Amino acid sequence: MREINCEHVRDVLPDLLSDRLDAVTTASLRAHIARCEECQTDYAVAARIADTRYRVPAGLEQRVIAASVGRRGFQWTRGRMAAAATIAVAVIGGSTWLSQMLPRHGTNSAPMPVAETTAAPAAGFIGVDDAFVSGTSSLSDLTVEELQKLLVEMGS
Amino acid sequence: MSEIARLNAKPATEADEASLLSRARSGDREATELLVRRYLRDVYDLTARVLSDRDLAQDAAQDAFVNALGALHRFRGDSSFKTWLLRIALNSARSIGRRKGRRREVALELVEETPAESTDAVERIGTATEAKKMEELLQKLPEKQRLAVTLRLQQGLSYEEVAAALDCSEGAARVNYHLGLKRLREWAT
Numbered sequence: 001m002r003e004i005n006c007e008h009v010r011d012v013l014p015d016l017l018s019d020r021l022d023a024v025t026t027a028s029l030r031a032h033i034a035r036c037e038e039c040q041t042d043y044a045v046a047a048r049i050a051d052t053r054y055r056v057p058a059g060l061e062q063r064v065i066a067a068s069v070g071r072r073g074f075q076w077t078r079g080r081m082a083a084a085a086t087i088a089v090a091v092i093g094g095s096t097w098l099s100q101m102l103p104r105h106g107t108n109s110a111p112m113p114v115a116e117t118t119a120a121p122a123a124g125f126i127g128v129d130d131a132f133v134s135g136t137s138s139l140s141d142l143t144v145e146e147l148q149k150l151l152v153e154m155g156s
Numbered sequence: 157m158s159e160i161a162r163l164n165a166k167p168a169t170e171a172d173e174a175s176l177l178s179r180a181r182s183g184d185r186e187a188t189e190l191l192v193r194r195y196l197r198d199v200y201d202l203t204a205r206v207l208s209d210r211d212l213a214q215d216a217a218q219d220a221f222v223n224a225l226g227a228l229h230r231f232r233g234d235s236s237f238k239t240w241l242l243r244i245a246l247n248s249a250r251s252i253g254r255r256k257g258r259r260r261e262v263a264l265e266l267v268e269e270t271p272a273e274s275t276d277a278v279e280r281i282g283t284a285t286e287a288k289k290m291e292e293l294l295q296k297l298p299e300k301q302r303l304a305v306t307l308r309l310q311q312g313l314s315y316e317e318v319a320a321a322l323d324c325s326e327g328a329a330r331v332n333y334h335l336g337l338k339r340l341r342e343w344a345t
Contacts, residue, residue: 010337014308038341045340049294050309052287054204056197060214065192068221069185
């Protein structure tokens with residue numbers, strides 16, 4: 001067992017005052033204090049300090065609770081991070097899907113007869129519908145002959 | 157018994173505290189209230205001892221809770237929550253003290269604890285007058301000694317916890333506690 005001296009008593013006074021020590025240690029300390037005037041004074045001073053505290057002013061608790069609950073900033077919790085990740089995946093995935101789906105729709109058919117790149121469209125074929133869907137052509141791009149053919153098709 | 161009453165009635169266990177902190181971190185209002193109720197007295201006691209002014213001590217206590225609960229995601233658990241909170245409270249009190257200057261206009265009110273029944277050979281000294289006298293002696297101590305003594309004796313912190321709260325070494329916390337107690341003994345006799 002550790003030798004009891006005055007410095008050790010002062011070290012463990014908080015534990016002695018709050019009964020946090022085992023019975024044997026407590027008995028040894030009390031025996032030392034009983035025969036040591038200096039430690040008796042330390043014990044009395046420590047007990048007085050331990051027993052005297054400031055009274056929390058009325059209303060402070062509610063004030064602190066209101067401030068703590070009301071003024072807390074946004075916190076990244078696990079749940080919020082999971083929700084944000086789900087939204088991010090949906091937005092990025094959806095954008096990717098759309099960007100892949102729209103061109104594929106246009107390229108499933110024959111190339112659009114664009115004036116600059118297609119000098120002579122294949123005879124008998126006018127990609128009018130595809131051109132409208134893809135938004136890359138207009139009636140003004142068509143020749144008179146093609147317009148006449150289109151009117152015939154629409155009438156049939 | 158309500159949850160608040162039940163949790164207030166028992167001392168904080170690590171598991172209980174971890175659960176409470178996790179809930180408060182997620183924005184649970186009841187958990188936040190419980191943490192305030194559990195530690196307000198310790199926080200106020202510390203800010204009052206630093207500032208010696210009731211109004212400023214209240215402001216500092218409020219700042220401490222708002223700052224701590226708003227930064228819970230940064231609490232890593234290296235120390236106990238109480239120690240971490242007290243350190244924030246100390247910073248809040250010092251910051252307010254620097255900004256507004258120390259005033260001693262609004263008296264702090266002492267509360268007399270009811271000592272537990274004891275069969276001590278050494279009886280506890282104890283009257284309201286003596287409590288007030290002891291408080292005056294405490295206020296005469298340098299801040300570090302005063303805080304080391306009160307954190308050890310009133311809040312039951314270990315030297316390691318006192319060091320963490322005061323942002324000093326464990327050795328410094330121990331020396332300040334012993335020097336403070338020695339001075340109080342000399343003044344008291």
